[in-house]
Every structure is written in structure tokens, then in C-alpha cells.
Amino acid sequence: MKSKKINLLKLLLTSSVAISCAILPVSCSLLSNDNDKKITIKNYEFNNLSSEYTIESKKLNLSFVNDGNVPYVNLLQMINSLDGFFDRNYINFSTNILFSELKMTTKFGYISFNWKTNKITMPNTYYEYITKSPGKTNFNKYLKSKSYYSKDFNKNTIVIDLKKYNFDILYHNGNVLLPLAIFNLLFCSTNYYNLYFNGNKIYGCDFDIKSNVQEIPQIRNSKFQNSLIPKDIVEAKFNFTALLIDYFYGLKEYNNINSFYSTISNEQKQRMLSQNPVISTKEYIKYLYNLNDLHTWVSMPSFYNHRDSSIAKDFYEYTTNKRERIYQSTRKYLKNNKLNNWVIQTSKENRELFEKYGVRFISNNTAVISFNSFKTFQNLNDNSTNKGFSEDTYLGFANAMKLIKKNLRNMKIKNIIVDLSTNSGGNIGAMQRGLGFITDEPILNKTYNRLNEEINIRSVEVDTDGDGNYKNDAYSEYNWYLLTGVNTFSAANTFTSIFKEMKLGKIIGQKTGGGAASILPVVLPDGTSIVISSNNLSVTIKNNTIKSIEGGIEPDIYLEYKDFYNDQKLLEIIKNK
Template identity: 30%
Template sequence: MNKKIKKLLSLIFITTPITTLASCSFTNSSINKKYDLNTYYEVQINDKNYYAHQVKFKNYEEGQFKIVDGTNLSIIDIEDIQYVNLNDFLKMINGLIYTDVYLKNLEKTDEYWQFTPYGKDEKDYPYVKFNFKDATIEFNDNSVFGASINGVDSGTDYNKNINFVKTEVVRKGDKVTKIQLRNYGFDMFEYQKELLVPYDVLNLLFGSNNYYNLYLNKDQIVGNFLPNILGGKNVPWGEKFYSKNRYTIETPRTREINYNFMALVFDNFYGFKDLKMPNGFKSYTKNNYDALMDTNPDLYLQEYAKLFTIDLNDPHAQIFTSIGVKPRVDFSKYQENQIMNNKSYNIGKYYRVLDRHLSQLNPEFYLKDRENQINIMHYNDLAIIKVNNFVVASREMIKNNKEQAYEYDTFYRVLNSIRKIQKDYKEVKNIVLDLSTNTGGHVVQALKLLGMMTNDNIKEYQIDTITNSFGYKEVKVDSDDDGDFNDNDAFTQYNWYIMTSPITFSAANFMATYAKDNNIAKIIGNRSSGGTFSVFPFVLPDGTTLGISSNAGFTFKNEKLVEDGAEVDIWINYEDYYNPEKIGKIIQNQKRR
């Protein structure tokens, strides 16, 4: 089970077409005009005629993981919903998952297919059951969708400088997730000893859970990792790809399919579902329904933006990519009292305040900060290290050019900054790690930075709102990058402070709350914005990539979610941010009390 736990922290063969369809009956019925018979062919399933065609798989960036491009996959259109052969889909994504462990641990009955990729040695082994009789998908652990040999090889060693000490499940949880597909207009079919499952559902289960999403048009499937999207590496297909979108035009039927799929995702995978949508997605969005069902992309995309930004008030709920110009909410149309508690609005508002303040207070530092240079603010015995995000450099970058890795890797950025302090500012006793404009990123980097402040092991507590399980991962950090995890190399000679603001969110908020809860550092500035859950990315049938708060949430030891942000020990006015002289005096005055 350790392999699946490590993969959670890390963050990710030639298949045959559906051979059973080759023997399907071809009919002489009239041809639906939306199908080009040069591409599509007719098939018969359960005495009904449908159309199928083949698409080729393309991995966006070579080297992300070992998978064969050019793999063919048959797509069957059943009532305007795209279905695929489950076996062939799993073979296509071999490398993202380890397909063999699924196929070797597959139980077939007259009612269901059940996969147990980790085996059945443990008492509560992870499983996923595809019941085609009642059209349900049942699973007891999200990790069942991510079994692999060594985790996803994205070319980045996320766990470098991390040693896994212990994994403990405090409460296994007894909640089994059971998705009734027919409640959302989907189904499953057993056909000639094969199982047909909606393509979008498989993309959700096996793609989204591994931070990898597949995009389907009429002749191609392209896969891309979420870190690429967040880093601006969108798949460069643009209009050329979407000109062959699976929907030639949007219709009331395609919008219905899209709406139903959104309901399936939110009802079963949204971390705040019980809090914000106790009666389900469709009840929650009754006032959004007409706009979400509109066949005009400009209108339904704008409604996505309103739903995610205004209604949900969750910065993790966001639009990553869309078929047109990515829509945004125009906050200027709202009264201040309508948006004063909106987290996305406040993140933007205070970012502008702090960005302008720093550019005016210290233009030289501001420019270096934007260029990712090693940049330290210093006054007497206090130094400030500004950390704007949590990013991880590629394995190749660290191997071939470690001296410059700080430009792309938060751990090396902070480590090099500390070494500069040790060399050039020997009088420093207090270090402020400035997370005031940090909206998060890879939580593994937060663990590493915490390990720089203390020689104690770091325990990352998580709760799963789907299974109701609760546990923690305990890690040891090699703080000075010498390969030795047992030399107590944390920089405990300094008094540590973490500066936060309403911009501090997600993994940055986790770091601040953990440091305060474990007395590793004092929190200064203003309260952070929260961000309990990790991001769960998914692709709608209309091609839009969305993100929501997942079911995996950070907690304190007592299981309380860290959603309320880190309470500050020392309040600092925004006008005093980035001023080491004033901050130093505020800290000294606080110590005298």
C-alpha cells in the first residue's frame, strides 16, 4: 500500500480496437446526416443501431510517462454519449497506470466487473466495481484509480529530499461511494464479453484522479498533465483541435449531457458537497440552469465563471481552459458589500495592493522578484525571503544545472537564500518566510520548507470526505540537500516567522496552519484565506477543463479542516509589509510584552 500513498504525495501498449464490434451487424437503415460514413461505421448493440469510429491517442509532451502514441481507440455514440471498451481504455493509458495489475486482478461475473489492483491481502483492500446490471460504479478508495509501479513519471522527482517514515490510517472509514449512472443519464453495456462505459466517466475516474486529463475530438484523443496547464503549457491545438470538436454544434441534448456530467462530478467528488450542496448539484444550480443549458458557448462559459467564482466562493473552483476565450467575472459590476467576503475577489484585490506597495517601496527588489532571482530583504538581525509559489523543477534541470534550479524550484530557492544569509548576513537571527502572495502549488514543497525549520518529522494529516477516512503521512526532510536524512540539518539556529495575507491559499495556507499548530513558526501579517482541499481537475464533454476542491482535505490533528486560515500571532498593517526595519521593530516590541 505504500506505493499508492507515495503517489498521492507526488501529486502522476498498443491497444486493439473493440474487436467485438467487428462482428456487429451492419444494417441498411437510413443514415443520420451528422455521421460521415467515410469515418463512422454502423454497429448493432442490443438490437439497436449505433455509430462508431476510431480515434488515435497522442500524449501532449513526450517523456511525461511511458505510453505509446498512435494507439487506436474505438468510440461508440449511443444516444449522443461516447462509450468505449473498458479494457481498451485501460490499455491505452498504460504508463499513467500499470494496466497489467488491473487486468490480472479482474473478477468478472454475470453482473459486474471488479478490479482490485493492489490485491486482496489487506483487510479493506481498494476495489472498484463496474456493475452493468444496475449501471453503478462502486469504490471504497480513490487510490484504486492510480495503481502504478513507481507512480506517474512526469519527468519530475517530486519527492526528492523527502523520506517516508510512516503512514498511518487513524480511521479507515466505512463509506463506499456508489455512483448510479442512470441518475445522470448514463449507462453501461455488456456486449460480447466486453464492457462499454462512458468515455467521460473513465476520463474522470482514471484521468482526473491522476491529475491527467484526456481531450477528445472527432479523430484524436490528447492527454495533458494538470501541472502543464497550470504552468501555461496548454496543448497547442487551439482552433485547429476544437474545429473538430466532438459536437459539431451544441444542441439541447449535448447541453443536457454536459449538465448531467457536471452533476455527477459535484455530487460524488466535490470536497464541500455536504456543506454547500447537501441536496445535490441540480438543486444548488436551479437558478443557473437556463444559462448552463444555453447552446451559445459565450453564455454558458460565462455562467461557469459566475457559478465557480461568485456562487461557490472557492478559489479552487476555476476554469483552466475552454473552447473560446476563458471567461472571467467582472467584479466591477458588483457592489462592495456583495463581494467583500468573496475569496477570489479578495485575492485579486490584495494582490494589487501588495504588488503596488512593493513596487513603490523597493523597485529594485520588485524587479528581481519578478525575475525569480535570489533576493533577500534585510535589516539588522532580520531577513525576509519571499516565496511566491510552490513549484518543482524537472529532474533534468536539477541534475544538469542545480545552481540555477532555484529559478524553477521553491526548495532550492529557499535553500540558496538561507546559504546567502549565512554567508553575507551573519548577524541575522530572525527569518521571515514571506507567503503573502503565495496561492499554493505542490504541497510537497511546503513539507520540505517546514523541514527546514524543524528537525522533527512532518506529519501531513488528511481526511477523505468521500470515504470518511482519516490518517497521516510522516516524512523526514533532507534540509541541506546532502543526501543524509539523519543529520538533523534543519536551520533551527534561526527564529522563524511566516508572513501571510488573504492571498495566502491552498498549500501555502496549509504550511502556515501547520507551522502555527506545531509551534514551528510565528504567523505574522494578516489571516490567510484557507484552502482545505487539493485541486480536482476534470474535463466536461464540451471540452472545458474545470477545477474544484477535491475530497482530499488537509486537517489539524483533531480533524478540524484548515479552511478558516491561519490566525496571526502578530498583526502587521499592509503598509508595513516588505519593510524589514518596521517588521523587525514590531517583532521586537512583541517580544518585550
């Protein structure tokens, strides 16, 4: 009989809405809550600046605890308010007040919040797939999933103990409250969107704030500007960064970081905890850039810095590291080398073809296709096809191949070199579409999620000619080569890795610059905007061994940088391969 009562009690205590203690056969004093805390709710105007999501302007509530400065959000209320971003069809909530837990179930997983233990629990990070499709950009255009394989090497549940980082999950008057920075990190940052609270308004922005130059003055018009950072905000920023590095930084083990706290000296900590925004900003920049990770940078200083302050203007001297210096010097050398060895010596016609199509012909049987990034055109309503590599990789490749197939000047092209020597990466979907011009085989993209300890292998087919048929579209009649170097980075590094692992041709040049992780845009509690390497890492698998490609891909045929635009050298290599 006793067990039946307990089961009935559990049933009564599990609900998607708050239940009054008066109807429960248990004393309210036994239930954990934060009703003794003073919670001040303030109303702020919300403006959505995203080009991908349509969210109407409205008023949003932020909560402040015991007259503090750290903003909290009502979890359910915020999810419902951002209905143009979150897809509520895939989200369900249940509250179990006996176990002090709110559980959010989504299409592919769940995440739970325990306000008694201050722990966040999830089986994996699949809970984050809860947003609507972007309205402006189709990142998967001309791609079709062929197969998907996943293997979880660790069946343990992921537990984030917020107590270690001095954060609270609050349960106040039947509502679960989370710090805004943690809500942002869990639900927005992972979907390339972020909320910015500048003291006056709340703004919603796409991806990396530095790419939205026209929006920065509007966002930085803050009542906090040019003032000391409150002590609780400084401490929240420090502890949030620790949480971020410990759980969400993909290169934590690669960079031999045991924990954020253990890597910070007392002197660094004091400067990071400075209420002077210039001193604090400088120290965070130095720490992040000293990670020597080109996927980690600071985009915008805090709202407590001067409104006109910028990283480039005020902190540039702290934004370089060893890897960045090598990257920049080599890029400059290659640019000058191209100018001196090829542009000056070639014909006007060749220069015009190169500028328009990214194609140069170095003999009657060999062409070189060059482009500097992998891009997806960001307008679903524009179906024009006359775009080059600077706007869309797929269309750039399509138009380059049309030019090559024209058989200009009776040339019979047999060999094509894809020059990625100055390609710094970009969009993964664009990268996969580019590979579809080289092979009809499904493109294999292998990733490892560090937090989930899970390998994912996805294969996609590419509709290279855009006719809806994914078969026999590639230009596999050509001999394909890659030209790579230290500036072949990020998605270009992944392109090279897949090219090599699928044995699509020979790689000429030097070791690529690495960059295995996708990026994660994050907003710190004082408004500082940063980007870090995320937990999603591109890998290779050989003999059941998983290896990150962060360290770069070795070429098959070594070539000195001085000969990258020496056409005769390239032709000799192809002839003698």
C-alpha cells in the same frame, strides 16, 4: 448437491475474458446485457502531449450508442492502450456475468462496475493508484516517509448510482463500456492527466490545459467548433456536472450544497442546457465561480465554441467572485507597498540580492526570505543547483540560506522571516521540502478524504543538504517567523497550518486566504476544461476534532497590510515578542 451446482456456476461465470453463453448451464435470456443496442465503433488517432508520460501515438476506439454523440470507451481496451500511463502490473480484471459485474483490482483496492444496476462500487478511492511514475518530475525528491497513519470513520462501501445521473454502464458483446467523461474522471483526472476528444482526434494532456498554451490551438482545431451542441451532449454535460459536484467536489458541505440538482434554478438549468455554446459556457462559468472557491475555475471553453475562443478573451467578466476580488486588490496593494516602502528606499546591492535570492536584510540580525509559490523543477536530468525560488523551492531555500550563512557585512543573523504574504501555493512536496529548512522534526501533513471519510497523517523527513542523510539538516539555530495575509493561499496556507501546529515560530500579519483542498482537473462531455477542489482536504486535529483549514489560519501577531514592508515595524514585533 444444489449448492455445489451454484458454486460451480459461479466459477464458470467468473472470468477475465468473455464467456460464450452456449457453454453455460443457464439461459442467455437470464443474463443482463446491452446487445440489443446499436453500437457504432469509430477509430481515432491518439496523440499524447504529456511531458510526464510516454505513450506512443496509435489508433483508439470510441463507441457511440444508437447513433448518439456521447462517446463511450471499452474499459479494458482503453486501460491496455494507455500502457505508458497505466501500470498494468498492478491491475487485474474479473468479469462475473451472472452478477453483471466487472471488478478491477489494483495494488491498494478495487472498483467494480455493475451494468445491470448501473452502479459503481468501491471500498475507498485507493483503486486510482494505478499509474506509472512521472518521467520528468520527481515530486518526492529529498523526502522520506517516516510514518503513516490512517483512520476510516465510515466502513460503508462507496456506491455511485449512475442511474440518478442518466448514465449507463453497458455490457455489449462481452465488453464493458463506460462514457468517456466518466472513465476520464475515475482514472485520469485523479492522476492529473486527461483525455480530450475534439471530434477529429483524441489527445492526452497533463494537468491543467491552460498551462499548456502551445498545445491549445492544436487541441481546439475541432470539427465541432462554432456549432450548436447536440442535445445528448448538453444533457450529458449537465448530468455529469451533477455527478462531479455530488461525489468529487471537496467543498460540497463547506458550501452547504445538498446536491447539484437542488441548487440549480429552472432558469439556470435552461441556460446550461442551451445548445448555444456561448450561452451554455457563460452559465457554467457563472455557476462555478459563484462557488467563491479559488481552487475552482474554468480553463478552456468547449469544442463547440469558436476555435479561437478563450475564457480570458470572451468570458472574463464572469470569472471573478468576492474572494477573488479581495485576493487581487490586496495583492496589488502589497506589490505597490513593497515598491514604495522598500524597493525605492533600499540600496542597489540589496535589490540585486533580493532579485537573485529572494532575500532582504532588514537589520544586522534579521533577514526576510520571500517567494511567491511552491515549485518543483521539472527536469530529472538537470542536476544544477543554481536555481532560485521561481524554478524550485528547495533550491531557492538552499541558496538563500547559503547567502545568509555567508555573514555578509559582518551581520550576525538570528531571526528569519519567511514572507508568504503573496504566496499563492503550489506543489505539496515543494512545500514539505521548504519546511525541512526550518525544523528537523518530521513534517506532519494531515489530510481528510471527504468521499472516503478517512483521516491520513503522513510524516516525512527532509534531506535539506542533499547528502542522503536526513538527520540534523535544518537551520534550527535561527528564530523563525512567518508573514502571512489573504494571499497566503493553498499550499502556502498548509505551510502556515503545519508551522503553527508544530509550534515552529510566530506568525505575523493577517489571516491566510485559505484553500484546503488539492485540485482536480476535469473535462466535461463537451470538452470544457475545468478545475475543482478535490476530496482531499488539509486539516488540523485538536482534541480529537478534525477541522478544515479552508477558512484560513489566524496569525499570532496582527499587522496591518500597510506595515508589511515597514522594516522597523517588523523589527519591533520581533524585539517585543
